[in-house]
């Protein structure tokens with residue numbers, strides 16, 4: 001198993017072009033299957049979750065090729081409707097293929113991966129929405145089979161009890177070619193949902209209201225393939241900005257989605273960093289010790305503070321002056337990185353969904369284990385600040401979502417080795 005060895009304690013400086021978004025690429029790859037056409041996805045990140053999605057597409061009969069940052073899917077001859085338990089386990093967001101398969105094939109068979117690094121991730125909202133659209137669903141020992149009577153789902157009015165990103169995406173995918181109109185009330189408003197809808201519209205779908213609480217999808221008879229550019233990854237952006245803020249220094253993030261990153265940037269700015277945005281670029285300079293954040297940092301659905309950026313910001317704030325308080329409202333087990341940060345010298349107290357971070361003057365390198373994707377990235381943020389060497393093990397978690405992580409850190413002048 002590979003490790004990262006980071007030598008911390010130096011300031012960072014450099015320019016970095018932001019990778020394409022993982023959370024956009026994955027549902028858009030599922031949508032490519034739904035179109036039944038040829039799709040070319042530019043700015044597609046080279047990360048292991050995308051490779052897993054590519055294996056799923058191939059398993060369904062698509063022809064997939066990756067060249068540079070361009071991923072091409074030819075879904076024209078594809079006719080699969082089952083995903084093996086092994087592939088479902090490889091990547092939990094494989095559940096997104098459910099909507100795409102039922103939309104195209106009128107049926108699907110998937111298995112539900114059990115609990116994961118962030119706590120249990122049920123799919124009850126996905127299933128109840130599909131049932132409302134007429135799907136007949138059976139669950140035999142964790143194998144879920146969905147069938148649309150007559151091969152087509154029917155539009156419905158769906159009220160989500162919580163704006164789940166995955167459920168919203170699955171409903172959009174199922175509704176794009178269903179009979180009639182589907183309304184999603186209390187839909188998730190994440191920028192990646194707008195990206196998925198932008199892609200589907202280019203393929204001929206009729207979708208309105210994405211980015212707002214009510215999304216209306218009018219089913220169309222058929223979709224076509226298209227060329228599309230995946231949006232930049234706002235969480236990878238938050239990670240690299242947190243790194244430079246924590247270590248001190250200055251950087252320019254290029255190809256940045258500044259508007260989508262606003263909920264993160266407005267909090268980061270309160271640490272005393274200078275941030276200038278414009279023309280898809282973010283400039284950040286941090287010359288002094290960061291200041292703790294006065295108001296509680298509450299993770300919330302977009303446009304609230306993103307749960308995916310909680311760990312990396314916390315890693316930066318552990319050495320800030322003063323106390324910062326986080327409240328994690330999206331996932332149950334999202335403080336697993338705090339043990340590693342404590343091992344490096346951080347003072348963090350976790351009480352249920354609240355984490356109290358009392359800033360310490362310095363950190364020291366340690367051997368730590370990446371517990372999940374963003375938690376692992378947080379350990380790198382802390383490692384670059386810490387004195388001495390930090391060894392991060394289980395970095396396959398980091399490779400799930402960060403394209404050439406060590407290359408990006410090196411672009412900023414950070415000392416990192418993959419061994």
Ligand code: UD1
Pocket residue numbers: 022023024026093120121122123124125126127162163164165166167188192307308330331332
């Ligand atoms: C997506 C993102 C993930 C991000 C999360 C929240 C992708 C590939 N992943 O995950 O990076 O952290 O949004 O912004 O885009 N829930 C239920 N029942 C359901 C569905 C969800 O109880 O049927 C709960 C979940 O357990 C969780 C909360 O709702 O507590 C939010 O989950 P959701 O928005 O669905 O997250 P994902 O789509 O899994």
